[in-house]
Amino acid sequence: xxxxxxxxxxxxxxxxxxxxxxxxxxxxxxxxxxxxxxxxxxxxxxxxxxxxxxxxxxxxxxxxxxxxxxxxxxxxxxxxxxxxxxxxxxxxxxxxxxxxxxxxxxxxxxxxxxxxxxxxxxxxxxxxxxxxxxxxxxxxxxxxxxxxxxxxxxxxxxxxxxxxxxxxxxxxxxxxxxxxxxxxxxxxxxxxxxxxxxxxxxxxxxxxxxxxxxxxxxxxxxxxxxxxxxxxxxxxxxxxxxxxxxxxxxxxxxxxxxxxxxxxxxxxxxxxxxxxxxxxxxxxxxxxxxxxxxxxxxxxxxxxxxxxxxxxxxxxxxxxxxxxxxxxxxx
Amino acid sequence: xxxxxxxxxxxxxxxxxxxxxxxxxxxxxxxxxxxxxxxxxxxxxxxxxxxxxxxxxxxxxxxxxxxxxxxxxxxxxxxxxxxxxxxxxxxxxxxxxxxxxxxxxxxxxxxxxxxxxxxxxxxxxxxxxxxxxxxxxxxxxxxxxxxxxxxxxxxxxxxxxxxxxxxxxxxxxx
Numbered sequence: 001x002x003x004x005x006x007x008x009x010x011x012x013x014x015x016x017x018x019x020x021x022x023x024x025x026x027x028x029x030x031x032x033x034x035x036x037x038x039x040x041x042x043x044x045x046x047x048x049x050x051x052x053x054x055x056x057x058x059x060x061x062x063x064x065x066x067x068x069x070x071x072x073x074x075x076x077x078x079x080x081x082x083x084x085x086x087x088x089x090x091x092x093x094x095x096x097x098x099x100x101x102x103x104x105x106x107x108x109x110x111x112x113x114x115x116x117x118x119x120x121x122x123x124x125x126x127x128x129x130x131x132x133x134x135x136x137x138x139x140x141x142x143x144x145x146x147x148x149x150x151x152x153x154x155x156x157x158x159x160x161x162x163x164x165x166x167x168x169x170x171x172x173x174x175x176x177x178x179x180x181x182x183x184x185x186x187x188x189x190x191x192x193x194x195x196x197x198x199x200x201x202x203x204x205x206x207x208x209x210x211x212x213x214x215x216x217x218x219x220x221x222x223x224x225x226x227x228x229x230x231x232x233x234x235x236x237x238x239x240x241x242x243x244x245x246x247x248x249x250x251x252x253x254x255x256x257x258x259x260x261x262x263x264x265x266x267x268x269x270x271x272x273x274x275x276x277x278x279x280x281x282x283x284x285x286x287x288x289x290x291x292x293x294x295x296x297x298x299x300x301x302x303x304x305x306x307x308x309x310x311x312x313x314x315x316x317x318x319x320x321x322x323x324x325x326x327x328x329x330x331x
Numbered sequence: 332x333x334x335x336x337x338x339x340x341x342x343x344x345x346x347x348x349x350x351x352x353x354x355x356x357x358x359x360x361x362x363x364x365x366x367x368x369x370x371x372x373x374x375x376x377x378x379x380x381x382x383x384x385x386x387x388x389x390x391x392x393x394x395x396x397x398x399x400x401x402x403x404x405x406x407x408x409x410x411x412x413x414x415x416x417x418x419x420x421x422x423x424x425x426x427x428x429x430x431x432x433x434x435x436x437x438x439x440x441x442x443x444x445x446x447x448x449x450x451x452x453x454x455x456x457x458x459x460x461x462x463x464x465x466x467x468x469x470x471x472x473x474x475x476x477x478x479x480x481x482x483x484x485x486x487x488x489x490x491x492x493x494x495x496x497x498x499x500x501x502x503x504x505x
Contacts, residue, residue: 076372107465111395118403122375125410129368141414144407151403168466 011103015092022252023245024054026287033291064237072234073130080127081235081242087116087123088249095256096171098266098276109170110162113257114155117212120246121147124221127243128231139230142302143221146211149309150218154208156317157201160324161185161261174265178274184264197320197327202262204317209254211309214247216294220302255286350387354380367413375406392466 028043028050035042043050068074094109096102106112121144128140164185165173177184186202211218222230232243259265259282266279300308357380360373378401385394473481 073366073368076368079372106391108392108395111392111399115395115399115403118399121407122402122410125407126368126372129410129414137414141411144411148404148407 011093015089015103019089019092019249019252020245023248024058026248026251027057027244028054029287030291030294033288034295037292037295058241061238061241066237066239069132069234071132073132076126076130077234078239080123080130081239081246083126084120084123084246085242085249087119088246088253091116091253092249094170095253096174096260096265097279098274099171101276102171105169105171107167107169110158110168110173110261113253114151114158117250117253118147118151120250123246124231127235131231131234133234135227136231136233139221139223139227139233143214143231146214146218146220146302146305146309149306150208150211150313153204153309153313153317154212156314156321157204157208158261160197160201160321163321163324163328170260170265174260174267177264178267180267181264181269184262184267186262197324198262200316200320201324202258204313204320205262206258207308207313209258210290210293211305213250213254213290215251215290217297217300218305219294219299220305223299251287251290252283255283255290258286259283347384347387350380350383352380353377353383356380368410371406371410371413374409375402378402378406389463390469392469 031053032042032050043053046052046056068077091113093103094106094112096105096109124140124143124147128136128143131137161173162168165176167173181187185198187198214221221227222232224230227233232240235243256279259279263282263286266274266276268274268278354377357373357375357377361370361377362373364370364373378397382394382397382401385391385397
């Protein structure tokens with residue numbers, strides 16, 4: 001009894017520490033990446049290569065005053081950042097990092113991640129509305145309409161993977177992809193099934209995960225040239241910090257999900273030493289791609305963003321699903 | 332027979348009561364909040380309680396779908412509607428409708444008495460699993476024993492889509 005209790009506490013602490021460490025050091029990685037792309041050094045002063053910048057930033061955020069501006073809806077204003085952070089931590093419960101490292105494997109794990117992902121839209125809406133600031137409100141409406149629009153093609157594309165794996169269990173989805181590079185879902189040459197549409201699915205899923213995590217070129221929610229700082233304009237101190245951590249934790253979850261669904265999870269491309277290290281390598285490669293894309297592409301406009309989803313991605317993903325189902329029926 | 336709190340049954344009852352409490356508190360907030368957005372937040376709390384009850388009653392899939400649809404889609408859609416309709420919130424109750432006063436009271440009494448009679452007349456089967464509540468069993472049940480409900484839901488959705496199209500037909504100019 002006590003042992004299970006200790007296990008549960010340890011799992012919770014490790015999950016929160018993993019999320020927080022990632023959030024902190026991804027900010028550093030992002031600033032370094034931005035510096036590299038824009039031919040400047042990035043953070044340098046604190047520690048070697050600026051490695052002590054994240055803890056210093058954290059201390060700064062925590063010691064600042066938490067200002068609650070006059071006229072805001074206090075209860076919702078305070079709840080919103082917590083609600084932005086909480087679902088992302090819960091999502092880590094069911095993500096399998098390797099065959100043995102998973103906090104609680106559920107047979108509906110994939111569904112659970114989407115469920116908690118959809119809750120964060122509510123948090124943005126609450127934060128933006130309660131700030132009583134026109135910029136915040138416009139930004140939250142944008143962020144939510146974007147999240148709703150891109151959730152549809154993302155879910156439809158995920159169904160193609162679920163059809164192939166025949167399960168919503170993340171362990172089983174990875175289990176179906178073991179056996180090296182060419183067995184991963186992203187390639188059409190999967191053993192016994194020649195579905196040439198898988199790269200299309202992967203591309204749609206990747207674009208949607210960029211948009212779902214509010215990353216450039218789809219970061220219309222916090223377009224600083226138009227909306228000050230977006231839905232967190234009025235937040236100071238750790239209120240802002242929690243929104244920020246939630247965003248980076250969401251990026252990690254997006255990378256984990258892409259890895260699990262399409263890139264074979266903890267499977268090694270050459271069949272050597274499958275394990276958690278391959279999973280980590282894959283998610284950080286994806287995160288580096290996210291950062292690379294953010295600092296390479298300019299921001300789109302809100303209309304072209306919504307048009308891309310409703311007029312391009314949703315029809316393509318629907319056809320993709322139909323054709324995949326047909327292929328599975330025929331072969 | 333009185334059951335004490337410190338048995339398995341007692342703890343189970345406590346968890347059930349917790350879910351029930353969350354649902355009722357959420358519902359009360361939703362009904363009595365003076366600001367519409369707070370009412371939506373209360374509704375979300377209520378949905379979380381209902382989802383918890385589903386989870387408690389051994390159907391995690393339904394619980395997840397409940398959260399996904401009602402919090403992820405319905406509550407967000409309601410918030411959109413509120414923002415488009417009344418961005419400047421005032422702490423004010425609107426004019427009372429035709430159902431307020433005695434008519435509302437009578438309706439509430441009828442509804443409550445009906446539900447209470449239903450609750451006491453029904454033969455409740457306790458602690459019995461109908462099935463294992465997995466995706467597979469739910470899918471089989473929906474497409475065999477309860478296919479009528481399934482088809483009717485699709486008709487309701489079709490009508491909703493048609494209604495949306497009719498409303499949107501005028502275009503942006505109107």
